[in-house]
Amino acid sequence: MDILPIDQSAREGRPPRVAPSTRMSFRKWMRELGWRHLVGIAVVLFAVFPLVYVLSASFNPGGTLTGSNNLFREISLENYVDLLGDPRRPYAAWFANTLIVGLTTSAGTVFLGALAAYAFSRMRFTGRRPGLLGLIIVQMFPQLLAVVAIYLLMRGISDVFPAIGLDSLIGLILVYLGGALGVNTYLMYGFFNTVPASIDEAAKLDGAGHARIFFTIILRLVAPILAVIGLISFIGTTSDFVIASVILTSPEKLTLAVGLFRYVSEETSTNYTIFAAGAVLAAIPVMALFLWLQKYIVSGLTAGAVK
Known part of the structure; x- marks a missing residue:
């Protein structure tokens, strides 16, 4: 127990007062x-x-x-x-394909989504409000409903442009870009609105155009939402199985999700421990990207959009 300093009662010979205990x-x-x-x-x-x-x-x-x-x-x-040395399982090619698709899709989603969000946030044009409403309505439908349509569309494109049709990484990237722009654009639009329009007006007074304002000012202020969208897009594309399994067929062009699944399902004696080893290696890029973008995410939550 804590004892109070000597007071008048202690000087007079009476016992000192004892402070009540604060321990819970x-x-x-x-x-x-x-x-x-x-x-x-x-x-x-x-x-x-x-x-x-x-x-x-x-x-x-x-x-x-x-x-x-x-x-x-x-x-x-x-x-x-065994995973990296078996020629029947081109794991290195699967890993490279996953990184190519994931990084390209993330960069494209962030760039195109930021352009669309800036247009909706800063410009006034005919069809702006119906366009925003359309982005919300499109996201209400499950993406699995479009798998059959995507397959038929990509098969038709293969007859004209085989490089971007079925069994091509470019075609898979284009499909991912089209499906991710809706919700990501709407998320960026809300964040762009938090940046005061007075910054754009001050830059216009100095002679800056929309392109210069967007690339030199706005993108730096909205870096946190760009990091979040890029991370979400990368995780979604690298872990996707349904669309990748529909579009990709060649063993050397598969992504990690499709390749590991086919290895486990097609082998006569399934070796799940090798599958676990492949899953551990597949998690490394996601962890590395998250750790690299963490400072941008934390800075956005603590400091706000305008610094």
């Missing part, structure tokens, strides 16, 4: 704060356990998931060596 009892702490910590720990364990299990299975040379129940019982790089 364990029961009260559990009732007010402790249960939140327990819930947080449970959620973290629930989210981390599948990742740890897959990582443990990738180091298990047994070949089945049954032997991976004991986490990290055996540690070996045999699965990674």
Whole structure:
């Protein structure tokens, strides 16, 4: 217990006053704060356990998931060596195709979406409000409804321009760009509106046009939303399976999601530990991109759009 400094009562020979204890009892702490910590720990364990299990299975040379129940019982790089050295599985080509599609789609989505969002936010033209409304309405329909239409469209394009039709990475990138522009443009439009229009007016007084304002001023102020859109687009394209499996057919042109699935489903003796090794390697680009863009995301949440 804390003892107060000597006061008049102590000088007169009476016992000093004692300050009441401010420590919270364990029961009260559990009732007010402790249960939140327990819930947080449970959620973290629930989210981390599948990742740890897959990582443990990738180091298990047994070949089945049954032997991976004991986490990290055996540690070996045999699965990674088999994954990268088997000529029947061009994993390196799948990895390169995934990076090409993911990075190109992310860059294109950010650039085209930013151009459209700037036009909707700063310019006034005929059809502006119907265009924004159309972006919202299009996103109400599930994307799976368009798979058959996309396949027929790409097959028709293959007869005229085979380079951008079926079984081509360029065609897959174009499909991803068309499907991602709607919702991403609308998200960027809302963020562009937070940038004061007085900045554009001051730049116009100095003789700057729309292109110079957009590339030298606006893009720097909206960097946080560009980072978020780029990250979401990269994660969505690299993990997509349905559209990629419909468009890509050649083994050397597959992405990681399609290639690993076909390897597991077509082999007579499925080796899930090699699949786990491929999944671990596939997660590295996503983690690296997230860590690289994290500073932009955090700066946008803390500092705002205008600095």
